[in-house]
Amino acid sequence: VRFGDQELARGQGGEVHQVAGGDTPVLTTNLGTPVSDDQNSLRAGARGPSLLEDFHFREKIFHFDHERIPERVVHARGMGAHGYFESYDSLSDITRADLFQRKGEKTEVFVRFSTVAGNKGSADLPRDVRGFAVKFYTKEGNWDLVGNNMPVFFIQDAIKFPDLIHAAKQEPDRGFPQAQTAHDNFWDFISLTPESMHMIMWAMSDRAIPRSLRFMEGFGVHTFRFVNAEGKSTFVKFHWKPRLGMQSVVWNEALKINGADPDFHRRDLWDAIQTGDYPEWELGLQLFDQDFADKFGFDVLDPTKIIPEEEVPVRRVGRLVLDRVVDNFFAETEQVAFCTQNTVPGIDFTDDPLLQGRNFSYLDTQLKRLGSPNFHEIPVNQPRGCPFHNFQRDGHMRMTVNRGRANYQPNSWGQGPRECPERGFTTHPARVEGEKVRLRPESFADHYSQARQFYISQTEIEQGHIAAALTFELSKVETPAIRTRMVSHLRNIDEGLAKKVAQSLRLELPEPAPAAMPTRMDLQKSPALSIILNG
Numbered sequence: 261v262r263f264g265d266q267e268l269a270r271g272q273g274g275e276v277h278q279v280a281g282g283d284t285p286v287l288t289t290n291l292g293t294p295v296s297d298d299q300n301s302l303r304a305g306a307r308g309p310s311l312l313e314d315f316h317f318r319e320k321i322f323h324f325d326h327e328r329i330p331e332r333v334v335h336a337r338g339m340g341a342h343g344y345f346e347s348y349d350s351l352s353d354i355t356r357a358d359l360f361q362r363k364g365e366k367t368e369v370f371v372r373f374s375t376v377a378g379n380k381g382s383a384d385l386p387r388d389v390r391g392f393a394v395k396f397y398t399k400e401g402n403w404d405l406v407g408n409n410m411p412v413f414f415i416q417d418a419i420k421f422p423d424l425i426h427a428a429k430q431e432p433d434r435g436f437p438q439a440q441t442a443h444d445n446f447w448d449f450i451s452l453t454p455e456s457m458h459m460i461m462w463a464m465s466d467r468a469i470p471r472s473l474r475f476m477e478g479f480g481v482h483t484f485r486f487v488n489a490e491g492k493s494t495f496v497k498f499h500w501k502p503r504l505g506m507q508s509v510v511w512n513e514a515l516k517i518n519g520a521d522p523d524f525h526r527r528d529l530w531d532a533i534q535t536g537d538y539p540e541w542e543l544g545l546q547l548f549d550q551d552f553a554d555k556f557g558f559d560v561l562d563p564t565k566i567i568p569e570e571e572v573p574v575r576r577v578g579r580l581v582l583d584r585v586v587d588n589f590f591a592e593t594e595q596v597a598f599c600t601q602n603t604v605p606g607i608d609f610t611d612d613p614l615l616q617g618r619n620f621s622y623l624d625t626q627l628k629r630l631g632s633p634n635f636h637e638i639p640v641n642q643p644r645g646c647p648f649h650n651f652q653r654d655g656h657m658r659m660t661v662n663r664g665r666a667n668y669q670p671n672s673w674g675q676g677p678r679e680c681p682e683r684g685f686t687t688h689p690a691r692v693e694g695e696k697v698r699l700r701p702e703s704f705a706d707h708y709s710q711a712r713q714f715y716i717s718q719t720e721i722e723q724g725h726i727a728a729a730l731t732f733e734l735s736k737v738e739t740p741a742i743r744t745r746m747v748s749h750l751r752n753i754d755e756g757l758a759k760k761v762a763q764s765l766r767l768e769l770p771e772p773a774p775a776a777m778p779t780r781m782d783l784q785k786s787p788a789l790s791i792i793l794n795g
């Protein structure tokens with residue numbers, strides 16, 4: 261039968277079939293057996309019960325039943341694309357990382373942008389942080405720069421991450437709200453976590469509702485280390501600067517966009533790349549040494565602090581271009597596995613306690629999410645710039661067929677790869693010593709100065725947006741004590757802001773929060789803090 265542009269066949273019961281022929285291949289089972297009929301299950305008589313021997317039906321349903329994998333525990337909603345990174349200069353004086361050795365060198369990349377708190381099916385424009393994760397397929401291994409669109413973070417120690425995320429995700433009894441907006445648990449946790457105040461200023465600013473993914477900055481957040489061929493270490497902060505500049509929407513627009521097109525950011529990125537309008541960012545570095553770190557007023561290991569660009573200017577060292585959409589969302593965007601520990605010779609960690617915790621967390625969660633220790637064999641995760649060889653073997657879904665007798669070394673069969681002291685990754689021998697303690701350093705104790713600096717760096721209109729965002733969010737908080745605690749923090753950031761928010765919420769101005777992070781001793785001694793804690 262001809263139906264519009266389709267040539268269809270009819271089955272005995274009158275149902276339509278599209279049949280193979282010409283360029284159209286034959287439908288088969290997963291093991292290649294050709295299928296004659298994909299419209300009807302095998303039954304005992306046309307109106308009879310289904311038969312267990314229908315292997316095609318069982319395989320098809322079995323596979324479908326297992327299609328979903330767990331969504332990411334955070335950053336579940338994301339959008340990925342392929343592209344390249346091009347170095348402007350050789351940085352061999354500061355790092356031996358291969359991708360930075362040659363001017364003009366191009367390195368393949370895969371980038372995934374994400375929201376943090378919402379589930380996989382949530383909308384693109386909640387007031388939230390955005391993930392900005394880049395996988396560089398370098399000639400000496402994959403390097404992942406797993407960043408955000410804000411340069412600081414809510415907490416100083418990874419041990420608080422489960423609490424932060426539990427508080428930010430939907431509340432456990434009622435299952436809402438889905439995103440980090442307007443709820444008691446989130447603001448309860450934040451109001452009891454003074455170290456989050458700097459990040460809260462960013463998260464309540466226009467940066468949390470970007471116009472599109474193409475108009476966002478990105479940051480590696482932590483202080484990392486570059487190490488050159490002579491073993492000299494330089495501290496580095498990573499920045500991504502969008503070629504299009506930075507733009508945001510206002511809250512009113514964000515709400516409408518979420519309603520009209522929850523895929524607004526996804527669609528924008530897809531359309532831009534498909535029409536050849538390739539999004540571009542420049543990679544910027546802030547480079548400094550131990551002397552600067554010792555003199556700087558804040559601890560460079562504290563991820564709630566920035567290094568002002570006026571003090572250490574950002575040096576632009578290359579550009580990132582996204583020029584290819586994915587072929588398959590699941591295979592690439594869902595299955596990609598970024599990890600702060602994926603690093604290469606020449607790029608090393610510092611003792612930032614948030615970074616140290618992240619280094620454990622990603623690999624661990626990905627084993628659960630992707631289901632097998634062999635997830636590095638999924639094409640999007642495999643190294644592309646270099647081969648990989650080791651003696652790790654077997655496990656669920658192993659794809660590589662390892663040959664030979666030796667699955668260990670040293671071996672006397674001359675089989676398999678060997679270590680390479682000259683080219684291999686070596687950890688920078690930073691000196692460490694100390695007692696085993698659970699103790700926040702005093703140098704991490706100032707939670708308000710940089711929050712204030714950020715607030716006063718904003719234009720009047722932007723400051724108005726921050727006040728409006730805080731008012732809107734806190735007005736949805738039902739527990740009065742939480743609102744009061746938040747305003748008492750604001751008093752340490754900016755008196756004008758605190759007054760504006762208090763007035764809009766019809767609150768009396770509370771005492772300012774105690775300024776320094778209290779130690780356990782202070783907690784017992786301080787009546788002021790117990791007032792704050794008890795509202």
Ligand code: HEM
Nearest residue numbers: 332335372391392393407408413418421481617618621625
């Ligand atoms: C996922 C950034 C802190 C645990 C992600 C992703 C980004 C990101 C961009 C999404 C990756 C993707 O697109 O697949 C950051 C930044 C942080 C931070 C910038 C702080 C500076 C932490 C901490 C932990 C953590 C402290 C835990 C201790 C995770 C986990 C995932 C994730 C478990 C899901 C990974 C997956 O399932 O593939 N993070 N994160 N993150 N992050 Fe973080």
